[in-house]
Amino acid sequence: MDPRPRGIAPRLSRRGGRLLLAAPFALIAAVTVVDILSPPEVHLGPFLIAAPAVTASFAGPRMTAFVGAVAVLAQAVVAVVRTRLNDLNHTYQIVALILISVIVTFFALLRERHEQKVTRLRSIAEAAQSVVLRPLPHRSGPLRIASVYLAAEEEAQMGGDLYAAARTESGTRLLIGDARGKGLDAISEASLVLGAFRVAAGRRTELPELIGQLEAGVGSAEEDEPVKEGDGPGGPDTTQEAFVTALVLDIPDDEPVVRLANCGHPPPLLLRQGRVSALDTGESSPPLGLADVHSPEVVVESFPFDVGDVLLLYTDGVVEARDHDRVFYPLAERLPAWVGDDPATLLGHLRDDLHAHAGGRLGDDAALVAVERLAPEP
Numbered sequence: 565m566d567p568r569p570r571g572i573a574p575r576l577s578r579r580g581g582r583l584l585l586a587a588p589f590a591l592i593a594a595v596t597v598v599d600i601l602s603p604p605e606v607h608l609g610p611f612l613i614a615a616p617a618v619t620a621s622f623a624g625p626r627m628t629a630f631v632g633a634v635a636v637l638a639q640a641v642v643a644v645v646r647t648r649l650n651d652l653n654h655t656y657q658i659v660a661l662i663l664i665s666v667i668v669t670f671f672a673l674l675r676e677r678h679e680q681k682v683t684r685l686r687s688i689a690e691a692a693q694s695v696v697l698r699p700l701p702h703r704s705g706p707l708r709i710a711s712v713y714l715a716a717e718e719e720a721q722m723g724g725d726l727y728a729a730a731r732t733e734s735g736t737r738l739l740i741g742d743a744r745g746k747g748l749d750a751i752s753e754a755s756l757v758l759g760a761f762r763v764a765a766g767r768r769t770e771l772p773e774l775i776g777q778l779e780a781g782v783g784s785a786e787e788d789e790p791v792k793e794g795d796g797p798g799g800p801d802t803t804q805e806a807f808v809t810a811l812v813l814d815i816p817d818d819e820p821v822v823r824l825a826n827c828g829h830p831p832p833l834l835l836r837q838g839r840v841s842a843l844d845t846g847e848s849s850p851p852l853g854l855a856d857v858h859s860p861e862v863v864v865e866s867f868p869f870d871v872g873d874v875l876l877l878y879t880d881g882v883v884e885a886r887d888h889d890r891v892f893y894p895l896a897e898r899l900p901a902w903v904g905d906d907p908a909t910l911l912g913h914l915r916d917d918l919h920a921h922a923g924g925r926l927g928d929d930a931a932l933v934a935v936e937r938l939a940p941e942p
Contacts, residue, residue: 576887584622585627587632588619588648590777591612591782592615592635592638594609595611595797608640609657609764611658612635612638612661616635616664616668620668620671622716623672625670625676629669632661632668640768697754698728701731704729706941707736708906708907708938709907709933710906711934712933713930724750724751724808726740726741726742727763730761732814736814736815737815738812739765739778739813739897740829740878741808741809741811741829742756742931753782753808755779756782760780761774764778768887771825772862775849775852775862781852782807782808806853807828809827809829809852811831812825813832815937818866820869820871821869822843822868822875826863827849828849829848829879830880834876835875835903836870836872836873837872837903837906838900839900840899842909843875870937871937874934875897876933878895879934881929885918885926885927887922887923909922911932
């Protein structure tokens with residue numbers, strides 16, 4: 565159960581909510597006293613409108629209506645003390661105050677319903693994330709792993725970015741990817757790729773065969789999707805193919821190498837002894853879901869990955885984050901400052917630095933996975 569008082573926006577604490585609620589009542593009391601003591605030609609009653617208007621910005625409709633009623637009562641007291649209740653000037657002020665109170669109460673109701681909707685969406689997103697995007701293991705054989713997911717939308721905790729890990733008989737396989745688009749369509753594509761990876765990654769399959777099974781998962785989603793009127797060759801939706809950029813890695817336990825296949829995804833970065841280098845495979849395979857357009861052979865390359873090395877996997881939401889000058893986030897330039905940190909600490913620094921660069925709001929979802937090879941246990 566939420567411990568915060570009913571009618572207060574979720575972002576407010578109990579103590580902060582009480583302090584804010586005291587402000588409109590203090591305003592009503594101050595305006596009432598000063599208006600009564602002012603000369604006959606001075607009327608401060610219109611300032612009472614500010615009380616319910618301010619309350620509507622942080623409290624619920626019931627509290628807003630209550631503050632409005634108190635303000636109307638205060639205006640009536642001023643009218644009785646200064647002249648009479650049916651005085652024309654005070655009558656207009658009371659009517660105007662009632663109308664404004666009703667209007668701001670209505671907007672407070674709309675705001676409260678929106679906050680409830682956002683809360684439900686966040687709950688659904690968290691449930692979906694726990695099912696679809698499972699946490700990565702902290703250890704997998706000689707590897708230490710950490711991950712961070714940063715959602716661009718405040719209402720959601722998950723989008724189209726994805727990552728997964730699977731244990732094999734001889735090592736660990738990792739997947740990171742980015743489904744095209746946003747919203748439920750992207751989440752659906754991501755879930756299909758993750759499901760195919762979890763089924764096939766632990767088997768004795770080579771990386772090209774594993775990529776083929778991931779490709780089949782994305783292709784099955786396109787076949788099951790109903791065709792809209794006007795779709796088809798030359799139709800309006802022919803450029804809206806579903807695809808997923810992906811990077812699949814195979815890291816054996818007893819060999820200091822990493823084998824990777826790149827399907828249109830940003831290359832991983834290797835941190836070694838204070839230096840940062842990109843593991844670029846040259847010509848990468850096309851993203852998953854575009855095999856009908858391009859059908860080249862899947863390229864698998866091996867790179868040294870020894871004890872103490874750290875691999876950083878990321879999605880394009882990281883390197884495409886912009887600051888107020890529209891400058892992209894310089895990931896490779898920032899990494900040397902944190903070389904030597906463990907994966908969790910490294911990602912913590914990156915997360916904070918990325919948010920600071922983007923002004924606290926990302927333009928796209930971002931996922932980060934850091935993998936460190938440890939010395940073999942005795």
